[in-house]
Amino acid sequence: MSIQHTQFTDVTAPTFDARRAEAPSCQRLRLLDSALRDRRIALRARFQDHGGDHLNDAEILELIMLASSPRKDTEPLARKLLEEFGGIASAFAADTARLEALIGAPAAQDLKLVQAASKRVAKARITHRPLISSWDAVLHYCRTTLAHKETEEFRVLFLDRRNMLIADEVLGVGTVDHVPVYPREVLKRALELNSCAIILVHNHPSGDPTPSPSDIEMTKLIKQAADSLSITLHDHLIIGATGETSFVSNGLL
Secondary structure, eight states: OOOOOOOOOOOOOOOOOHHHHHHHHHHHHHHHHHHHHHHHHHHHHHHHHHOGGGSOHHHHHHHHHTTTOTTSOOHHHHHHHHHHHSSHHHHHHSOHHHHHHHHOHHHHHHHHHHHHHHHHHHHHTTTTSOSGGGHHHHHHHHHHHHTTOSSOEEEEEEEOTTOOEEEEEEEEEOOSSOOOOOHHHHHHHHHHTTOSEEEEEEEOTTSOOOOOHHHHHHHHHHHHHHHHTTOEEEEEEEEETTEEEETTTTTOO
């Protein structure tokens, strides 16, 4: 009896090529990076050629956040800001903690830096010139500073005898519908600064700049105290997102 020997042939199993498996994913990432790069180049070109008037609010926010997020798609972040705060001005004025929770600390810092620069520019327009003859610039500064704040803030512009700005100080920070104001503290600070005149300014986060009864009463008290010290109260401005109210223009002062 003959014994037949069976030969076994080794069959090599197909090997797993990790590079091939990753290729589609890498390709998608490259396409995404290319699309983002092209979009950013186009946005920057439009801004360079035509200025900010040819960009919408979302596109401006998108470009601002690129500095801190160069490898991130900032378009969704920009749209999220507008949805959350209702507009670009409110986004800039939003509380830093809220911004950081929504878009991250680096992007939030970019927005607050732009806001700080805007305030600095607006304040420069009322510095070293008589405020009473630069009233439009005063209103612009007050709007830039207060119109979109989420809580009430009471400020006083202290002027010298030529109505030049000595100081702009916050003398009270409150809640969404109230800020504590102490006439004695306002006049005490005016005397410390050798101020001859003052302009009161505060905001209404509700957006409606209509004076409340307490606003009117507080203004009367400050005027009485100012008159007794020969300090002129030029006006009291209430700033809201929808506009502003001047006590003088409305016959309240």
